[in-house]
Amino acid sequence: MDKSLKIVVTGASGFIAKNLRQYLSEKDVELISISRNDFRIFTGEKKIISNNYEQKNILKIIKNADALIHLVGIGKQSVNVDYDTINTNLTKHIVNLSNISRIKKIVFLSGLGVSRKTSLGYFISKYNAEREIIHSGLNFTVFRPSYIVGKNDLFSRNLKNQIKCGEILIPGSGSYSIQPIHVSDVVKVIFESISQPKFDNKIIDLVGPDYVTYENYVKLFSKGTKTKISKINLENAYHDAIINSKSFFGVDDLNILIGDFKGNYERLSKISQIKFQSVLDMLQSGRLLQ
Numbered sequence: 001m002d003k004s005l006k007i008v009v010t011g012a013s014g015f016i017a018k019n020l021r022q023y024l025s026e027k028d029v030e031l032i033s034i035s036r037n038d039f040r041i042f043t044g045e046k047k048i049i050s051n052n053y054e055q056k057n058i059l060k061i062i063k064n065a066d067a068l069i070h071l072v073g074i075g076k077q078s079v080n081v082d083y084d085t086i087n088t089n090l091t092k093h094i095v096n097l098s099n100i101s102r103i104k105k106i107v108f109l110s111g112l113g114v115s116r117k118t119s120l121g122y123f124i125s126k127y128n129a130e131r132e133i134i135h136s137g138l139n140f141t142v143f144r145p146s147y148i149v150g151k152n153d154l155f156s157r158n159l160k161n162q163i164k165c166g167e168i169l170i171p172g173s174g175s176y177s178i179q180p181i182h183v184s185d186v187v188k189v190i191f192e193s194i195s196q197p198k199f200d201n202k203i204i205d206l207v208g209p210d211y212v213t214y215e216n217y218v219k220l221f222s223k224g225t226k227t228k229i230s231k232i233n234l235e236n237a238y239h240d241a242i243i244n245s246k247s248f249f250g251v252d253d254l255n256i257l258i259g260d261f262k263g264n265y266e267r268l269s270k271i272s273q274i275k276f277q278s279v280l281d282m283l284q285s286g287r288l289l290q
């Protein structure tokens, strides 16, 4: 059955997309990946380079695909690019493309903490994107992920950079929690969501089995590295985020951390029937630092 699946991935050179494309390539699906920049393809993969996903370059190739997995997204704004443009409007464009090209299903990665009641700009852009997907008329699965970790993810890279500097800074108390999930489990669930109808037309939290305070996570992450761990005043952390575009934490990174969002792991585990890896166990064994 896997052989006959035709799957499109957007944002192909991103962290999750790279892991997913490799997984899908190993599953022998007919894979079409779209990126703004050139990239190395996996076995059997077709690539499309497109700056703004113009219809004329893409339509014919992606026509009648079984699914499109939309992995374009930004978590930081600048004067050149904002959340509305990329997270919401580009999603709307991709939904439109999917409809015109008769794609059967769309899978979207939103964010843990997104809700109708949110007042955060980042979450609002993701919520509006979710609405575009839900009202598209397409079969869909929307995932709301917590921190997705693996080789070269942004969150772990940030911590590794701090370790290199000899000190990890914890904004505020560090008693807020995160629910990390490993990317190898994420790609399995995404693939399941395409091939199994029980995922159809659902919004599902994408979280791991551990709900751990940031302080404990950082301690485990830096275990055996002799890194100093210091708490910094939240006001100073926000001040740095506001005035310094290269700060370890952006304003929305802090908002999401302090937001202390908890997802429904039991529901994910029940729907997927996957035995998820414990990121804490991986940290204990030092596997995430490699």
Ligand SMILES: NC(=O)c1ccc[n+]([C@@H]2O[C@H](COP(=O)([O-])OP(=O)(O)OC[C@H]3O[C@@H](n4cnc5c(N)ncnc54)[C@H](OP(=O)(O)O)[C@@H]3O)[C@@H](O)[C@H]2O)c1
Binding pocket: 010, 011, 012, 013, 014, 015, 016, 017, 034, 035, 036, 037, 051, 070, 071, 072, 073, 074, 075, 081, 086, 109, 110, 111, 112, 144, 145, 146, 147, 148, 149, 153
């Ligand atoms: N990683 C996580 O922990 C996490 C957690 C929650 C939600 N998510 C969501 O999951 C999705 C993928 O995340 P990721 O971690 O793989 O992110 P990523 O590595 O930053 O990849 C996102 C991709 O989006 C595309 N993109 C960025 N800016 C763009 C622009 N201005 N125009 C067109 N395309 C643009 C790029 O693809 P190309 O360079 O190939 O064009 C980029 O590689 C995102 O929507 C993200 O919000 C991720």
